[in-house]
Amino acid sequence: MGRVCPVCKNDLHLKGRDVIPDGLSVQWRLDVQERxxxxxxxxxxxxxxxxxxxxxxxASVVKDVLHGRFEVEVSSWGDIPDALRRSGKVLDIWECNDLSVLHPYLQDTPGLVYTQYASMLPEVPSEDLMDLGFGDNAFDLILMTDVLEHVLDLGAALSEMARVLKPGGAIVLTVPVLMNRKTRQRAVLDSSGEVRTILEPSYHGAPEDELADLLVAHEFGSDVTSLFQDFFDVALHNEEDLPFGANTVFVLTTKS
Ligand SMILES: [Zn+2]
Known part of the structure; x- marks a missing residue:
């Protein structure tokens, strides 16, 4: 029996496309295998x-966390809203950036706060990750994919995320990472709060995404784990096992 897609529950047939442009590949110093x-x-x-x-x-790791940590049984990604209602549990969940294809399934989720990182649309709320507008211990579960590489002060963002995470809560996140190298910082905030690029400016995403700021601040490597460990207990998941740990999913929990 083949694999089932954890998002749509259909038999998983993958279509491949090349999505990394030559320019980004050069800036990121990707060799053929990494690319x-x-x-x-x-x-x-x-x-x-x-x-x-x-x-x-x-999606697969979020389902596991809902089951293992919160005892909410989820049959597929689209079942999350109903599974929460069935469980009778009230979880405060923050979808910290638009989860793309996964986003529409969550619309009806009880307890969900949705923001879009660097939103330029006035009707879509956004949060400054380095200075969150939420109170302490606001969320049980924080969901974030590929945002932290754009944040200029990573320590400030992780400190804020730790502040708003409830004890016993979890953050499930991805960042672009290649575990065969060390983190390289491309841009920082200077002492006056201005963005200073260290390397040639590099961008992810496309203008049609309607995001204000897609400048890459960090190209993450294996030491990203220790950066996270300054603020959290960290578990790594590699269910979709790609070379160089390129598809690692991180689960951050309050320090024990
Ligand atoms: Zn699918």
């Missing part, structure tokens, strides 16, 4: 629902 791994993470998508390997891995 292939990153292309697969973003470009291999479920033929039925369009979820990339990144989103499939992310």
């Amino acid at each position: 292939h791994a990153v292309n697969r993470r973003e470009g291999d998508i479920c033929a039925e629902c369009g979820s990339s390997l990144r989103l499939i891995a992310f």
